[in-house]
Amino acid sequence: MSSDSNVKSKETFGRTLVFVFIICLVCAALVSISAVGLKPLQxxxxxxxxxxxILEASGLLEKAGSDIVGTYAKFVEAKMIDLKTGKIIEGDTDIFEERADARDASKSTKPENDIAGLSRRADRAVIYLVKNEEQQLDTIVLPIVGSGLWDLMYGFIGLAPDLNTVRSVVYSELKETPGLGAxxxxPKWKxxxxxxxMYNEQGEAAIHLVKGGAKPGDVNGVDALSGATLTxxxxxxxxxFWLGDEGYGPFVTRFKEGGLN
Structure with missing residues (x-):
């Protein structure tokens, strides 16, 4: 009886292992299928x-209403630039991933003065030229990324065609503390x-956040976030950083000298 019991116990254990293995395979297959199927939606x-x-950074979000895609297609044109030269280059702006390029040593550069805390900066960037109803250039939107308190913060700055006067600053991804860095x-801060x-009279990137609040007439100063000094x-x-020589500086210079030519 004892021998038969041991055999049955081993058979039961073996069947259990096979069952668990099959369940794992099925679950893995379902996860893979779901990931592939949901990727286009994501x-x-x-x-x-x-x-x-981008529409928010250019002041068009309210006008767009629920038609984000249509408004974007009508007024926004994306261009890829080489950050070192400031020149417009060929590239698929829809699939470009700044983060992927920044992780690839062959497609990125280690900044000499990494005040933004990037470690590496992608060699390319996509800028957005936003036109008005008369199809005249109204805003240039530039993506930005830099360290906050806990992690990198991603956003956009919208500038007038002088590439100096701010239209807006919009952050899209961050992990800052709610009520402080966040x-x-x-909307009140924005x-x-x-x-x-963005620049002072000497052409230096001088925009800065002022602890205690910017003084009246300080065109380069913006009120700092209360209780969030590091952010x-x-x-x-x-x-x-991004308005300087290792960011969009070369593009800003080239644009002011001859537009997009």
């Missing part, structure tokens, strides 16, 4: 979110930006 949602932020998403200047410093350094 990509579409990601693109829609980016288009929404106040970069607060409302402080329009009309500010505020991160915003300042990010903007100064």
């Amino acid at each position: 990509q579409a949602n990601k693109l829609l979110d980016k288009q929404t932020k 106040e970069v998403l607060n 409302a402080l930006w329009p009309g500010k200047k 505020s410093n991160g915003v300042t350094r990010t903007l100064q």
Whole structure:
């Protein structure tokens, strides 16, 4: 009886292992199928979110209403640039991934003055030329990325065609503390930006957040985030980096000298 019991116990254990193995295979297959099937939807949602932020940075979001895709297609033109030279280059702007390029040593550069805390900066970037109803250039939207308190923060700055006067600053992805660093998403704080200047009279990237509040007439100063000194410093350094020589500086110079030619 004892021998038969042991055999049956081993058979039961073996069947259990086979059953568990089959279940694991089925679950893995279902996860894989779901991932593949949902990928186009995820990509579409990601693109829609980016288009929404670009329209917000250019002041067109309210006008767009629910027609984000149509408004974007009508008024926005994406261009890829080489950050080192500032020249417009060929490239698929829809599938370009700044993060992927930044991780690839062959497609990125280690900044000499990495005040934005990037470690590596992609050699290419996509900029967005936004036109008005008369199809004249109204806003240029530039993507930005830099360190906050906890992680990298991604966003966009909308500039007038002088590439100095701010239309808006919009953050899209961040992991900052709610009520403190995450106040970069607060409409009241974002409302402080329009009309500010990114550069001073000497042509230096001088935009900065001021602890205690910017003084009246300070065109380069914006109120810092209350209780979020490190995040505020991160915003300042990010903007100064991207408007400097290792960011969009060469493009800004080339654009001012001859537009997009």
